[in-house]
Amino acid sequence: MLVCSRMELYATVVCEVMAETAASKDYDALTSFLGDYGCFQILMMVLLSLSAVPPGYMGVLAVFVADTPGYRCRAPPLNSTLNDSGSSSSATTPGPDSCSRYRLSCNGTGVSNDTETCAHGWDYSTDVYINTIVTEWDLVCDNAWKVPMSTSLFFLGFLAGCAGNGHASDRFGRKKVFFLTTILHALTALLQAASVNWIMFAILNLLRGYSQNYSVSHILGSELLGKSSRVTFCLIGHCIGYAVGYAMLPLLAYFIRSWRMLQVASAIPSLLLLPLWWVIPESPRWLLHQGHVEEAEHVIRNAAKINKISAPDVIFNSEDCLEFKKVKGENQRKYSYMDFMHIPNLRNTVIVGFFLCVSVNIVFYGMSLNTSNLTGNIYLNCFTSAVIEIVAYVANWPLIKWFPRPTVICCTMMFSGVMLMFIQLVPEDMPVLVQVFALGGKMGVSCSFGVIFLFFTELIPTVVRNMGLGAITTVSHTGTIICPYILYLGIHFKALPFLILGLFSIVAAASSMLLPDTRNSKLPDLISQTRPIRSCCSQKESGNETTMV
Known part of the structure; x- marks a missing residue:
């Protein structure tokens, strides 16, 4: 009886797999008539790349707002x-x-x-700033701990936002969550400018961190675009938009030496993004997986109209597309974070993602926040760091085309780790050489930072993509919370922060090689399409069978 039951179950699973393979049509194939680089795709790439400007400077705003002058x-x-x-x-x-x-x-x-x-x-001293939060509320000596604490609270809010916004965008839509967080950032930045004490500033810093919507706009763009334009957007457009935001910060701070006015200026780009509500559509992939076939078709037909091409009479046939049916299938089910524990391939991917992203984020934000501690002009150092990011993101384009994703991440993080480790060997009377090694380490980690979002977008299926990326980025930002304190250790031993960041770089390089390559692969939509990691105990066949059951 038990054998018969298992046979029936196995037969059912096999039938479902065969039916899915035979009957379902790939989203990219159904929308291929749009092309890759029409007016619609270029418009979305430009607008969503501009949306990455505020997140580009929000995370490192403390470099100027919370700097301690003499x-x-x-x-x-x-x-x-x-x-x-x-x-x-x-x-x-x-x-x-x-x-x-x-x-x-x-x-x-x-x-x-x-x-x-x-x-x-x-x-x-007023040689560099008119005022900062340090001079405003005497955050020195016994109160010096409040400076890294306020920055850590920002990343704590970022952590909470990654989890909350990821789940909300999977449930309520990418577009709604993106614009709500944009409004929240503008409001919190303006209210921070009116802070009456450090406690008010710190609480608003927590909320401003929650409003970080980099991953939401990244997912929205990835799902609006085809395979070729998606890679261009993720590697070039969105990442360069982020770096441009970072480069804008020292330019603004150079002309605006008061921290309150700098906070007001940081809210303006977010306010300018709000009219895009009437231009940027909802993700058609998300609409399909919610059963809103007519709305998804409306988005695609508008895109075809902008591209000046004719759309088919029927784009998404719910009778033929099994994954788009509302009656049965994976999109019918509401997934939760517990599913990440029960599905082997998904669980393994997310666990490796935790180790990798924690290390990459600690090194990336650690090097960005450490700009004020380098010798030389703080504005020039910050701008140079931003330019290096742009160069790194442009260099990613040929690297991703020629080499597997895990190899790119491994090599660039290993390069970053070696550069940071070498700093310990530099004599104290050679500060310029320290800067060269530090900026080399920043270039390496910037390459990995630019690839990692694209990589996990291609690894995690649509039905849980924002939840999965939200979980990974949530855990990864537990590391960024301690970044200000890692840099604070430099007071006692100047090379210690670089040693710690170098070790994290090597950990990231090692963990990246566990993941499968997604080069030239289709964007997965269903849980059953999740690929196994490179492990002897996780095989594709067993993983998929367990997933389907």
Whole structure:
């Protein structure tokens, strides 16, 4: 009886696989009449690449907003240093460090060895900034921990946003979530400019981190475009848009030296994106998997109209396309994060993604936030780092065409790790060489950062793509939360942050080789199309069978 039941179950699975293979039509094939680089595709690539500008500078805004200029103890008011006879009874001179000062002897004839805290606050250098949150609320000495804490809260919000926005966009649509987060960013940036204390600023920083919508716009663009234009968008357009946002930051900060006005300026690009609601459509792939065939056809017909080509009378035939049926099939089911634990191929891909993305994000954001600690002009260093990112993203284009995705990530992260490790060997009197190695490490990790979103977009199927990428980026940003504290260790040993970031680069290089190559592969739509990792215990046949059951 048990054998018969298993045979019937196996026969059912085989029939479903055969039916799916025979009857279902590929989305890319159904929409191939649109072409790859028509007016519609170019328009979407440009607009969604521009949408990556705000995320490009949001994560590193703290480089200027929360930078600590030179400071020293403020001298007490003159009347507080005079006794009843009019002579000096207590005064101070600069101390052994910026957090204390020497006390003058009572008779005013000399300096005692006693020190005291900076009871009257601090005087800050205005050579670089008019003000920052550090000078605004005296975030130095005993309060210095609040500076990395505010940056960590941003990444904590980013972490929560990756999970929440990913799940919401799979449930309610990519377009709605994208524009809601754009509005949230503009509002929080404007409210931060009006912060009355550090607590208010920190809470709003958490919300501003939640509004990061880089992955949502990335998914929306990937699903609107065909295979060739999708790769161009992910590797060139979207990534360069992100780097352009990063490059805009030092230019704005150079002319806007007040942190409050810089916050206001950071909200403007998001406000300019809001009218695009009437231009950017919802993902037709998502609409199909929700059973909204007519709405999906409407999007494709509008695209054909913009491209000035004729669309077929019937684009998506629900009777022939099994994966688009609302009655039965995988798109009928509402997936949850628990499914990532039960489906072997999906689970393995996500677990490897955790290790890989944690390492890449720590190194990428660590090197970006470390710009202010490099020798030289902070504005020039930041702009140079952004230009290097652009060069790295352009270099990705031929690399992805010629080599497998895992090989590209492995080689670039290994290069980054070697560059950062070499910094320990550089003598202290050669700061320029430190900058060269640091920027070389940034170039390597930027190449991997530009590829990794495309890579996991191609690995995770449509029905759970935003949830999967949301889970991976959520876990990866647990690492970015500690980035400010890794850099803070440089106070005690300058090369220590580079050593830690170099080790993470090597971990990322090793973990990337476990993943399968997706070059020249179709974008997976169904769970059963998830490819196994390179492991002896995960085979395609068994993985698919377990998935279908």
